[in-house]
Amino acid sequence: LNRRLTEFGTTIFAEMSALAARTGSINLGQGFPDTDGPEEIREAAVRALREGKGNQYPPGPGVPELRTAIAEHQQRFHGLVYDPDAEVLVTAGATEAIAAALLALVEPGDEVIALEPYYDSYAACVAMAGGTRVPVTLRPHGGAYGLDLDELRAAVTPRTRLILLNTPHNPTGTVLTREELAAVAALACERDLLVVTDEVYEHLVFEGEHLPLASFPGMRERTVTISSAGKTFSFTGWKVGWITASPELVTAVRSAKQYLTYVSAGPLQYAVADALRLPDTYFDALRADLRTKRDLLSDGLAAAGFGVYRPAGTYFVTTDIRPLGGGDDGFAFCRALPGRCGVVAIPNAVFYDHREEGAPFVRFAFCKRVEVLADAVARLGALT
Numbered sequence: 001l002n003r004r005l006t007e008f009g010t011t012i013f014a015e016m017s018a019l020a021a022r023t024g025s026i027n028l029g030q031g032f033p034d035t036d037g038p039e040e041i042r043e044a045a046v047r048a049l050r051e052g053k054g055n056q057y058p059p060g061p062g063v064p065e066l067r068t069a070i071a072e073h074q075q076r077f078h079g080l081v082y083d084p085d086a087e088v089l090v091t092a093g094a095t096e097a098i099a100a101a102l103l104a105l106v107e108p109g110d111e112v113i114a115l116e117p118y119y120d121s122y123a124a125c126v127a128m129a130g131g132t133r134v135p136v137t138l139r140p141h142g143g144a145y146g147l148d149l150d151e152l153r154a155a156v157t158p159r160t161r162l163i164l165l166n167t168p169h170n171p172t173g174t175v176l177t178r179e180e181l182a183a184v185a186a187l188a189c190e191r192d193l194l195v196v197t198d199e200v201y202e203h204l205v206f207e208g209e210h211l212p213l214a215s216f217p218g219m220r221e222r223t224v225t226i227s228s229a230g231k232t233f234s235f236t237g238w239k240v241g242w243i244t245a246s247p248e249l250v251t252a253v254r255s256a257k258q259y260l261t262y263v264s265a266g267p268l269q270y271a272v273a274d275a276l277r278l279p280d281t282y283f284d285a286l287r288a289d290l291r292t293k294r295d296l297l298s299d300g301l302a303a304a305g306f307g308v309y310r311p312a313g314t315y316f317v318t319t320d321i322r323p324l325g326g327g328d329d330g331f332a333f334c335r336a337l338p339g340r341c342g343v344v345a346i347p348n349a350v351f352y353d354h355r356e357e358g359a360p361f362v363r364f365a366f367c368k369r370v371e372v373l374a375d376a377v378a379r380l381g382a383l384t
């Protein structure tokens with residue numbers, strides 16, 4: 001393994017899901033729903049397979065039906081107008097979009113600012129692109145995590161190429177506010193930075209609203225927006241994602257994507273096109289269902305003695321284990337938890353460069369059936 005990758009090892013998600021399987025525990029670690037997305041969308045995928053739609057290499061940028069549906073979705077939900085031919089690119093999940101964007105836009109030695117804690121592939125992709133990551137730490141106060149705008153401003157140097165943003169934010173559940181996003185936008189314009197913004201949880205917002213960074217003044221031309229069918233439609237195994245950006249940025253990201261996967265899986269693209277056109281009732285019901293589950297798990301964790309950061313968005317809740325009285329080592333806590341009560345969680349420290357900042361925090365996923373969450377809550381409530 002080359003020096004760029006040696007520090008990364010196996011992703012925490014694979015490690016913790018293997019631990020859950022080995023110990024027969026309830027897996028609230030890796031974020032994936034335990035119920036598949038809409039039946040009609042699965043049927044649409046089957047139809048595409050049967051009718052031979054996309055069984056051979058689809059077009060590099062994605063099938064036109066899906067690119068059109070993505071552009072319509074950006075207009076319908078966010079009022080953003082993108083040309084499906086020049087300003088949309090379909091990728092193999094958001095993960096490939098992140099990788100391709102960084103490989104395309106970062107020169108070796110460039111600095112990339114990312115909000116810490118960050119989704120684990122960010123650090124690895126910055127490294128693969130030869131960039132240097134510069135973490136800006138989100139800190140908890142008053143029951144939620146916030147962005148320190150002075151710290152963000154201070155992190156920009158002449159070497160800064162781009163800001164890698166994520167809102168709604170995994171793992172903290174924070175949804176960046178209009179003021180925070182306006183400040184990021186103003187900084188990007190002032191210092192002539194690009195922004196790659198990971199908005200895969202755009203529809204999973206329970207408090208406030210999701211505002212796409214690209215909708216702020218001056219940002220449309222310098223923002224690569226990433227999303228994915230995994231979260232919005234509960235098909236994490238399909239790995240259909242996309243970017244929307246200016247023609248120049250899409251062309252750049254496509255240059256990298258074509259040598260990573262060439263194209264993304266064909267038949268599923270037709271089904272995701274249908275999914276993006278589902279009526280508002282689908283998106284409302286998804287949000288309402290997850291809000292109920294958020295409250296069930298958050299209340300249960302609070303009753304069990306955890307400090308709880310009830311999330312404004314995503315399907316993760318970050319907790320503080322210190323009030324439990326067993327110390328402040330989230331890694332040790334997560335390793336012991338399956339043996340203690342048959343539940344798996346993720347230690348937030350893995351999402352930090354400054355590991356000590358994340359040490360006492362542990363993330364639980366609530367995209368699970370109500371009876372599974374109730375069982376987990378009962379088990380966690382019996383922790384001694």
Ligand code: PMP
Pocket residue numbers: 031092093094095096119166170198200227228229230236239240241
């Ligand atoms: N970004 C974030 C913040 C995520 O949480 C995830 C899902 N784990 C991804 C990207 C990856 O999305 P996909 O499964 O579409 O590759």
Ligand code: GLN
Pocket residue numbers: 011013014029030031032170
């Ligand atoms: N995004 C999911 C999470 O944060 C899982 C992603 C993965 O397994 N790579 O848990």
